[in-house]
Amino acid sequence: MGLLNRMAAIIAAKMNKLIGAAEDPRETLDYSYEKQLELLQNVKRGVAEVTTSKKRLELQKSTLLQNSEKLEDQAREAVRANREDLAKLALERKNLLSTQISGLDKEISTLASEQEKLVEAEKRLSTKIEVFRSKKETIKAQYSAAEAQVKISESVSGISEEMADVGMSIERAENKTQEMKARASALDELLDKGVLVDFSSSGDDIDRELAKISQKGGVESELARIKAEEKK
Amino acid sequence: MIIRIMGEGQYNVKSSNFDKLNKIDNKIVEYVQKGDEKRYKKGLADLIGMIHREGIKVDNEDLIESDVIVPPADMTLEEARQVFRGTGIFKG
Numbered sequence: 001m002g003l004l005n006r007m008a009a010i011i012a013a014k015m016n017k018l019i020g021a022a023e024d025p026r027e028t029l030d031y032s033y034e035k036q037l038e039l040l041q042n043v044k045r046g047v048a049e050v051t052t053s054k055k056r057l058e059l060q061k062s063t064l065l066q067n068s069e070k071l072e073d074q075a076r077e078a079v080r081a082n083r084e085d086l087a088k089l090a091l092e093r094k095n096l097l098s099t100q101i102s103g104l105d106k107e108i109s110t111l112a113s114e115q116e117k118l119v120e121a122e123k124r125l126s127t128k129i130e131v132f133r134s135k136k137e138t139i140k141a142q143y144s145a146a147e148a149q150v151k152i153s154e155s156v157s158g159i160s161e162e163m164a165d166v167g168m169s170i171e172r173a174e175n176k177t178q179e180m181k182a183r184a185s186a187l188d189e190l191l192d193k194g195v196l197v198d199f200s201s202s203g204d205d206i207d208r209e210l211a212k213i214s215q216k217g218g219v220e221s222e223l224a225r226i227k228a229e230e231k232k
Numbered sequence: 233m234i235i236r237i238m239g240e241g242q243y244n245v246k247s248s249n250f251d252k253l254n255k256i257d258n259k260i261v262e263y264v265q266k267g268d269e270k271r272y273k274k275g276l277a278d279l280i281g282m283i284h285r286e287g288i289k290v291d292n293e294d295l296i297e298s299d300v301i302v303p304p305a306d307m308t309l310e311e312a313r314q315v316f317r318g319t320g321i322f323k324g
Contacts, residue, residue, distance in 0.1 A: 002257040003264070006315050007238070007301040010322055113306075117239055124241060127292040135295070158295030161236065169239045171321045172304070 014164035019156055025149045029136040032156050036129045039163050043122045046170045050118060053177045054111040056184055061104045063191065068097045074206050080228050083209070090206055100187065107180050114173045121166045132159050234290065235283055236298035237305065243287030252282065253300065264316065269309045280305050 020031050071094040078087035132155055139151050233250065236242045256279045263272035279302060290296065303315070314320040 002254070003260050003312065003315060004253070004257045004300055004302060006322075007303050008298075010315065010318075011236075011238075011301050121239070124292050128295060131293045131295060155295045157297045161297055162295075165236065165238050168321055169304070172239075175321070 011161060011164045014167065015157065015160040018160045018163050024145050025152050026140050026145060028152055028156060029139065032159065033129075033133060033136060036125070036132065036159065036163060039166060040122070040125055040129060042170055043118060043125060043166060046173055047115060047118045047122060050111055050115045050173055050177055053180055053184070054108060054115065057104050057108050057111065057180065060184060060187055060191075061101060061108065064097050064101050064104070068094050068101070071097070078206075086206055086209055107183070110176060111180065114176060117169060118173055121169050125162060125166050128159050128162055233299040234296055235287060235300040235302060237280055237283060237302045239304040239306075241292075242290035242294075242296070242298055243283050244290055245283060245287040249282070249286050253279065256282070260312075264309065264312045267309065272309050272312065276303070276305065276307065 018032070018035055019028065021028075071090045075087040075090040075094070078084070078090060135151075135155050139148050139155075143151060233245055233247045234242055235245050235253075256275055260272060260275040260279065263269075263275055283302065303312070307315075311320070311322065315322045
């Protein structure tokens with residue numbers, strides 16, 4: 001069996017669950033409409049969740065960028081103080097951060113495209129729900145239960161397929177967001193523990209070493225820095 | 233025929249394209265079985281590209297059922313495997 005047949009079978013199964021079986025086919029309309037509104041709420045929640053996750057990653061990225069700039073400064077300062085060993089250490093850490101940052105960039109762009117897709121899905125679904133709502137009222141007003149049957153199955157099937165599709169889109173987006181959330185938490189933990197030290201806050205061993213030098217070197221170090229800057 | 237690209241919407245495509253569609257579909261199945269990710273991705277992209285080229289987008293206001301359901305463009309090889317196994321969100 002091909003992939004397309006399998007997909008059709010999966011969607012059909014999900015549609016059956018959405019349609020339900022009402023005694024009076026006209027009740028099917030109300031039942032479906034209720035489900036549609038529920039789903040629309042879910043899409044909206046999905047969009048909000050993806051947006052929040054994306055913001056969190058962007059925030060982490062900017063923290064890492066700040067740390068990275070700080071390390072760059074430290075390296076430059078170390079070079080000026082003729083402490084190549086410290087400069088190397090700082091640059092090694094900066095490299096580590098660059099890897100993290102480019103990982104975050106990828107995740108942010110994945111979430112951005114999920115966000116875009118869900119926003120589109122929301123638009124499509126709400127247009128269809130609106131069309132369905134007006135059809136539903138017409139059918140209920142004009143047809144007997146028996147006559148309504150055919151009219152109902154057309155529109156209910158059409159919108160149920162959309163719902164099955166949108167439902168799966170939300171689930172896929174949620175799965176992706178979950179994975180990234182787990183990684184974001186791990187990264188936060190690393191930042192907290194100081195493995196990817198937040199160099200801007202308390203001051204680490206490099207800072208302390210540099211502090212020693214600047215204490216020792218005093219005027220000379222200051223002079224060297226200024227000289228180097230003047231040369232640029 | 234009406235084709236739904238999941239996560240994207242429906243397209244009206246001439247029924248004469250059915251054989252072409254089938255051919256690509258069979259190849260995709262082969263690549264999934266072999267675990268050939270690169271060719272699988274290319275196959276799926278070809279399939280979707282063909283629908284975009286040959287099809288006319290169905291209006292959002294139309295409530296119609298599709299004849300063919302095409303998986304989302306970013307479906308991974310692992311997800312395609314799940315489709316065949318009937319697991320995860322691809323459980324019927």
